[in-house]
Amino acid sequence: MLEIQNLTVRFQLPQGTITALEGVNLTLRDGEKLCVVGESGSGKSVLMLAVLCLLPENACVSGSILLDGEDLLQKSQKDLTEIRGMKLSYVPQGSGNSLNPLLRLGFQVSESLVAHRRLPRRGADQRSIQLLQQFHLGDEEQLVRSYPHTLSGGMRQRALLALGIAPEAPYLVADEPTKGLDSDRVGLVVDCFNSLEGCSLLCVTHDLTFAQQVADRVAIIYAGQMIEYETAERFFGSPRHPYSKALLDAVPERGLNAIPGFSPGHEDYTDACRFYNRCPCRTAQCQTQPKDRWDGERMVKCIYGAP
Amino acid sequence: MALLEVVSLRKTYRTSMRRVEVLTDASFTVEAGETIGILGPSGSGKSTIGQIVTGLIRADSGTIRYRNEELHYPLRSYQRKEIQILFQHPEVSFNPKYRLEQGFQEICRHYDLRMTRRELLDYLADFGLYREHLERHPIQLSGGELQRAMVARVMLLDPKLIVLDEPTSMLDTISQAQVLRMLEALQRQRQVSYLYITHSRCLADHLCQRIYYLDGGQLREEPFPAEICHQSSQKKEGRKFYHETHHIIPAEHGAAAPADRLRRESQPK
Numbered sequence: 001m002l003e004i005q006n007l008t009v010r011f012q013l014p015q016g017t018i019t020a021l022e023g024v025n026l027t028l029r030d031g032e033k034l035c036v037v038g039e040s041g042s043g044k045s046v047l048m049l050a051v052l053c054l055l056p057e058n059a060c061v062s063g064s065i066l067l068d069g070e071d072l073l074q075k076s077q078k079d080l081t082e083i084r085g086m087k088l089s090y091v092p093q094g095s096g097n098s099l100n101p102l103l104r105l106g107f108q109v110s111e112s113l114v115a116h117r118r119l120p121r122r123g124a125d126q127r128s129i130q131l132l133q134q135f136h137l138g139d140e141e142q143l144v145r146s147y148p149h150t151l152s153g154g155m156r157q158r159a160l161l162a163l164g165i166a167p168e169a170p171y172l173v174a175d176e177p178t179k180g181l182d183s184d185r186v187g188l189v190v191d192c193f194n195s196l197e198g199c200s201l202l203c204v205t206h207d208l209t210f211a212q213q214v215a216d217r218v219a220i221i222y223a224g225q226m227i228e229y230e231t232a233e234r235f236f237g238s239p240r241h242p243y244s245k246a247l248l249d250a251v252p253e254r255g256l257n258a259i260p261g262f263s264p265g266h267e268d269y270t271d272a273c274r275f276y277n278r279c280p281c282r283t284a285q286c287q288t289q290p291k292d293r294w295d296g297e298r299m300v301k302c303i304y305g306a307p
Numbered sequence: 308m309a310l311l312e313v314v315s316l317r318k319t320y321r322t323s324m325r326r327v328e329v330l331t332d333a334s335f336t337v338e339a340g341e342t343i344g345i346l347g348p349s350g351s352g353k354s355t356i357g358q359i360v361t362g363l364i365r366a367d368s369g370t371i372r373y374r375n376e377e378l379h380y381p382l383r384s385y386q387r388k389e390i391q392i393l394f395q396h397p398e399v400s401f402n403p404k405y406r407l408e409q410g411f412q413e414i415c416r417h418y419d420l421r422m423t424r425r426e427l428l429d430y431l432a433d434f435g436l437y438r439e440h441l442e443r444h445p446i447q448l449s450g451g452e453l454q455r456a457m458v459a460r461v462m463l464l465d466p467k468l469i470v471l472d473e474p475t476s477m478l479d480t481i482s483q484a485q486v487l488r489m490l491e492a493l494q495r496q497r498q499v500s501y502l503y504i505t506h507s508r509c510l511a512d513h514l515c516q517r518i519y520y521l522d523g524g525q526l527r528e529e530p531f532p533a534e535i536c537h538q539s540s541q542k543k544e545g546r547k548f549y550h551e552t553h554h555i556i557p558a559e560h561g562a563a564a565p566a567d568r569l570r571r572e573s574q575p576k
Contacts, residue, residue: 039479040449154349180395180476182349182506206479250484252509258484262435262451 002028002051002171002200007063009046009055017060018266020046024063024226025292025299026219030170033193033201035211035232037247038221039263044204047221048173051202052090053080067171085116091164091174094157099148105132106144109163116167131162135188154181161189165196172196174203178210186210208251212236220244223263223274226292229299240300242279273302308375309336310500311360311468316369317524318355329355330366331524337468340494342501344511346529347521353504356521357470360502361392373468388418391466395473397453401445407456408441414460434459434489451482458486462493471503475510487514 009021021043028034038044049055051065053072065072067087075083084090089112092098099108109131110124119127125144132140135158148156161177177193178186190213193201205211211218215232220241228241239245246259261278273279273286281304290303316333319326329352337343347353358364360371362382371378373386382390394400401410408427415422422430428438434455445453454474461469471490475483491514493499505511511518519526 039481040451152350180473183508184348208480247480250480252483252507252513256484256487256510256513258481258488265439 001030001066001068002202003064003066004047004051005064005066007047007050007061007065009043009050010060011056012058012060019269020059020224020266021050021221022224023292024221026226026229027297028171028200028202030200031198032216033214034203034217034219035215036202036204036219036221037206037208037211038204039206042221042263043224044221045175048175048202048204052084052088052173085112085167085169087169088171088173089164089167089169091161091172091177093175093179094153094160094177098160099156101148104145104147105151105159108148109144109159109166112163112166116169128162128166131166132159134192135159135162154185157181158185158188161192165192168199170198171200171202174201174205176205176207177203178205178207190214208236208247209253220247223269224266225274225301226299227275227301229297231298234298241275241302242281242304243275246278275302310339310374311337311502312370312372313356313360314370314372316356316359316371317367318352318359318364319367328524333369333521333524333526335519335526337500337502339467339500340498341517342494342503342515344503344505344515344518345521345526346505346508346511346518348506351521352524353506353521354472357392357472357502357504360468361390361470362387363392388464389467390470391461391464391468392470392472393454393457393461393474395476397450397457397477398445400457401453403445406442406444407436407448410445410456411441411460411463414463418464420463430463431456431459435485449482450478451485454478454482454486455489458489458493462497465497466499468500468502471501471505473505476505490514 004024004026007021007024008019011018011020024047026034036044036047046055050061051072053075055061061073067083072080072083099105106125106128109128110121113119113124113127114121117124129140129144132143137143137155137158151159157177157180161174164172164174177189181189186207186209190210193203193214201214203211203214212232218228218230218232218235219226220228220243222243228235228239228244230240235244236248239248248254249257250259259278264274264277271288273282273290276282276286279286283303285303290301292299292301313336314334316330318330319328333356335343335345345353345356355364359366362378362380365380373390378386401407402413405413411427414420428441431437431441436452436456436459440448440452440456448456475486478486487510490501494501501514503511503514518529520529
């Protein structure tokens, strides 16, 4: 079980301190699939990097992240190196520089098998071809000998997924695994995640259609705060926070309706609810930050959506 | 007369290892003020069409007429200004070393547009961009902000045809809806045509009056409206008109360019 308790992340910058994430509490049970949804800049990637203990040095992290009862924030670098890969595996974002441009694709996929699963080189190569075949990249025997730049963005993204699931770690952390993929390819990712038996998934995404197909639970992050934490079934049926409603209304299949306004910058944070300026149901009470309202394992940070 | 007529486009990418025939016989038209969609799976050559139309790469053969005049490569004068493109990755569309304001000044300099800072700020307010954004570098802005800035920069040139090459596939859901609705509003104001390249049938249904599907290097027009996810019906009247006026002119064989001369311009995808 992965428990995140009161996690706050601040960054020390020359201009001052920025609070990227504030008081996040959530639990990922064994075998559960949790999607963290938020706009770019909301802090969802910071949450993911905090779990992996890969935040840059100027980050100041408080709270605790318990992986099977052990606090990752108290671990030494040596222990963390052991945990990453063996227990906690990572699927990075594919559009950028996540693959080494100087190494052949096959080497990079099999590297994690050799390092974490102690497979012999040849066995690892065979296994990596099988993993790539799972994502229908086409001509996989040839592909493992090619370099990342010869692959399209979608192919690189799928290769990174193969790389992430290769060590078969019990916890998988994925960063926008469907970014830039077309709907057929998104289907492959959905199948892949749904076939991971017993593996707990923490997936950061802004693709709500994808989240609906994969997630057991959904956490919505807005301007550095978790504002709703809900089972997927309830969230996609009747979301409670006004921002969650707006999110679902913006989905193309649900009408492509854009709410006006933009999420506040870090310098614009006030005492009011962070969604105050855009909220269609704001009242005078919203001038002060609402509390997290927990109801068993569900949470909403809004006076309006409370049960 | 169509704004853009593309007839029998053909394009093959060649590397030392392999040849990939992406377009074999692609033809379509775009009328003034309409949005047409090009759908197809990844790697089917959708972006290639967009890049040929904007003059970034050349086709092996085929003709493209813009306002009844053939496109000359590299594009110059009014063609270069009026045909613009919006790319998938807004984060690399700006010079990373420039503050956003310098990115806009660069365009003003190249196209001899005179604009004071005040005018620029007023103009950008419609796109949800303010003084604070202008002072930042691209890396300090979100994808949605950058793509809105990109739309604003393209619109400065008062284009007549914009190729939208998956402009929202890197954006979050709300930014996607905002950018697409913004593009629709701009189309109503300015009568600009869009060539919308996407892999999402649902998004194409929302935006486009006609949809082509790219399959095996050829474009085929898709029946409309799709039953899949379309909710608004007021657009359908408009579509009928475009169906009646839509026509494709047969290929001109004489216009084919020798393939070997173009070979060095081919690049791997």
